[in-house]
Amino acid sequence: MKSINPSYKFIGIIMVSIAYMFTHSTKLNINFSLSMVALLLLSKVSVLKIIKTLIPVTIAAFGLFMTAYVFSIHQIADTTSVNTIQTYDYAWLVSSRVYVFALLGMMFSFTTNMDDFLFSLRDQLGLSDFFIYGIFASINVYPTIKQEVKKNRFAFKARGQTVSPYSSKVLIPLFTKIILYSDRLAIAMESKGFYREIKRSQYKVIEEDWLDYCFMIVCAVLSFLLIKVK
Known part of the structure; x- marks a missing residue:
């Protein structure tokens, strides 16, 4: 992941994040989260760094689990068609999504040099x-x-x-x-001659290659599959 062009990586992760909003599967949340943790480890991100970041995420997920569970209990208090198991399922679904979006953010921030990201915004996206x-x-x-x-x-x-x-x-x-x-x-x-109208030379230029295009294709396909998941 560290070798992917930062702009392409940013667009790809945003694309997957938006597509994931349409999914409703606790099992998919868990599998997707484990896959991203594995990918972070393969990208040589420190295990301690991952754990320290996931501690507040876990606290937030637990709070969301309890909120969703208690809220669902009150909502179905007079309804016989929904049981406690379904209430637990909903709470797990909501809380497990916290890990997905947190890990998507970690995928970008932990594998991207911020200076390179800014330079890539200029070189790939044409920002001034x-x-x-x-x-x-x-x-x-x-x-x-x-x-x-x-x-x-x-x-x-x-x-x-x-x-x-x-x-x-x-x-x-x-x-x-x-x-x-x-x-x-x-x-x-x-x-120092820094004017908007003057064309400047660059001491560092961020290049793009076939790996970046492959990453975008994978993200596009994954986004399409996620939207189709029920």
């Missing part, structure tokens, strides 16, 4: 350099924002005041500094 480098700038300014929040809180702490990270006393000065950072970044990029 302004858009791509704007995202890079937003990502790279995040550590600075995080540091500024800490500095603001320490300043209040030095004066004997305790404030929340989401307090207006912290956020208002932070917003002012973000505007200044953005303005300085825009000036710096323009001083």
Whole structure:
């Protein structure tokens, strides 16, 4: 999975996710989830990383199981045509779908380099350099924002005041500094000749090959089969 072009991988996984919304089979959910775990392991994703990610997913699935079960019990309280076994089946169906969509997300995030994904959006999907480098700038300014929040809180702490990270006393000065950072970044990029109209050379180009096309065909066929599943 790590060798698949990120844009093709993104489109393929989105395609499968949408198709999976039309399925209603607990057995399929379980088999599909196990298959994706196996594929993650074959892609050399750390077992510990998978387990740590699945812990909150399991908590969410359990909560959804109990909600679906209790809600179904109340709904069929005066109905004799639906029994407890059917109620359990519905709860298992709803909760097991959580794993499917979580693992689909893990399939993309754990096997994709985010820099390569952004470059592939430019090279395969034709997004502009302004858009791509704007995202890079937003990502790279995040550590600075995080540091500024800490500095603001320490300043209040030095004066004997305790404030929340989401307090207006912290956020208002932070917003002012973000505007200044953005303005300085825009000036710096323009001083380096970064204009929308000028064609730029690329130091890294993401290529596509036959494996990417095969992946898209597999995803399309799988999506079609999933829609047909009852």
